[in-house]
Amino acid sequence: MPDNVRSQVVTQGVQRSPNRAMLRAVGFQDQDFTKPIVGIANGYSTITPCNMGINVLAQRAEAAVKNASAMPQMFGTITISDGISMGTEGMKYSLVSRDVIADSIETACNGQSMDGVLAIGGCDKNMPGAMIAMARMNIPAIFVYGGTIKPGHHNGRDLTVVSAFEAVGQYSAGKIDENELMEVERKACPGAGSCGGMYTANTMSSAFEAMGMSLPYSSTMAAEDAEKADSAEKSALVLVEAIRKQLLPRQILTRKAFENAISVIMAIGGSTNAVLHLLAIAHSAGVELILDDFETIRAKVPVLCDLKPSGRYVATDLHRAGGIPQVMKMLLVHDLIHGDALTITGQTIAEILADVPEEPAKDQDVIRPWDNPMYAQGHLAILRGNLATEGAVAKITGVKKPQITGPARVFESEEACLDAILAGQIQAGDVIVVRYEGPKGGPGMREMLAPTSALIGAGLGDAVGLITDGRFSGGTYGMVVGHVAPEAAVGGTIGLVQEGDTITIDAPARLLQLNVSDEELERRRANWQPPKSRYTKGVLAKYAKLVSSSSVGAVTDLGLG
Ligand SMILES: CC(C)(O)[C@@H](O)C(=O)O
Ligand SMILES: [Mg+2]
Secondary structure (H helix, E strand, C coil): CCCCCCCHHHHCCHHHHHHHHHHHHCCCCHHHCCCCEEEEEECCCCCCCCCCCHHHHHHHHHHHHHHCCCEEEEEECCCCCHHHHCCCHHHHHHHHHHHHHHHHHHHHHHHCCCCEEEEEECCCCHHHHHHHHHHHHCCCEEEEECCECCCEEECCEEECHHHHHHHHHHHHCCCCCHHHHHHHHHHCCCCCCECCCCCHHHHHHHHHHHCCCCCCCHHHCECCCHHHHHHHHHHHHHHHHHHHHCCCHHHHCCHHHHHHHHHHHHHHCCCCHHHHHHHHHHHHHCCCCCHHHHHHHHCCCCECECECCCCCECHHHHHHCCHHHHHHHHHHHCCCCCCCCECCCCCEHHHHCCCCCCCCCCCCCCECCCCCCCECCCCEEEEEECCEEEEEEEECCCCCCCEEEEEEEEECCHHHHHHHHHCCCCCCCCEEEECCCCCCCCCCCCCCHHHHHHHHHCCCCCCCEEEECCCCCCCCCCEEEEEEECCHHHCCHHHHCCCCCEEEEECCCCEEEECCCHHHHHHHHHHCCCCCCCCCCHHHHHHHHHCCCHHHCCCCCCCCC
């Protein structure tokens, strides 16, 4: 072991005798005080299917660390469930939980002078939370994904939780009866694992595999399959080796790693949340990454995978088709990822992909052949215009023509918007505005899955635009533009829109425009009053004070020093 492992500050010397006394109580013996201490940040929780299978993985990792002559120390990290809090006031804690997780991992690992950390997470924010902490602390680290849920089955269809959200819209539009709604509800989530399409959790796990911070193939494994626990054990061994070699996250989380992740996210049709989270992780890693980098890469990278929400397949299908390594090999062959980027295994991406075929297998259509992609260019476009001078993120899949100019239908909250959709008050051609849901305004950028799914369920996904200063779920698709910045709560133009103004969303032109004259906008701006903060105490109040714009990742530690 290198003699600079930092746990020696608590294990060596006469004056550390009391520290050792405490460590003895948690299992250390005489010969253990020279071993590195490896934190296991265990996201186990029974509050969501995403995290309920994680303890088994944590225990396998713990045993493997011990067998590799290091000392594991397990601690818990919190999670909330986006799926369960969705559409409620509770969802405001979702993005907040990313920073709580990051801060808690940093607190435990730095407080106890740990030499490395293996973090295991399931629901969406567990992934970026862990990676922000790893990048911040820059001690050897590996991420273990809890695994994806398997699909539910109903009448020959594969279901995910998003099927249940869409069924609400179908029911309200009179397309299905209550019995069918209940059948979908009962069958959508058949066991442990994170939401099964290429939604946010699977997007972020894939991004981390692409960045070299998780083991190859591990990001698309099913939570309940034995290979998932095997990969947790292997990850622990790889981490102990990384501690021996002092291979640090910032040697892996380079600009090239971020570019690789963005390419992969485009190729798999991933979640808009990836934009927010990668910006935040880059901030922690000290890597320069801006919104326009996503646009540059999008223009070059095709969407190769036919995955939900707008496509047909789920993450376990992608896994069977060759997983992220198969997608990365295709991108490598076409010069769209950097093969010389390093991974936590010590190998480069090109070395890892050496034996992967250049084209996907012919007997599957989850990963399309290079010359027949789902979309010729990536699906996450950065829009700008007078409505989003700092930028906005559009997801352009599943719509025939990603352009609309229509009357604004303005809602001051997600709930008000959903009520209007379910009451049939939204017409084809409308452009919905959901505002005061931004990082500060919500606070916490709720995900709007209920309204966007209700539009899909009602058959309006193609015909209605929706813009918000909040976020979207990975399960969202349609003519949707989120992360509109500056947000309404800080005086952004989105707060000046009036019912009936016309708005243009033009994804090919990358434009988000309020068709109102500059003079009129200035008049409205002069009369605008900042809203009273809804929270004056506790974590939401602290968050609203500290959080930055979504255009820079909604981080809470910008410009502090
Ligand atoms: C509930 C979902 C689908 O998991 C959502 O939180 C996402 O962002 O993907
Ligand atoms: Mg989510």
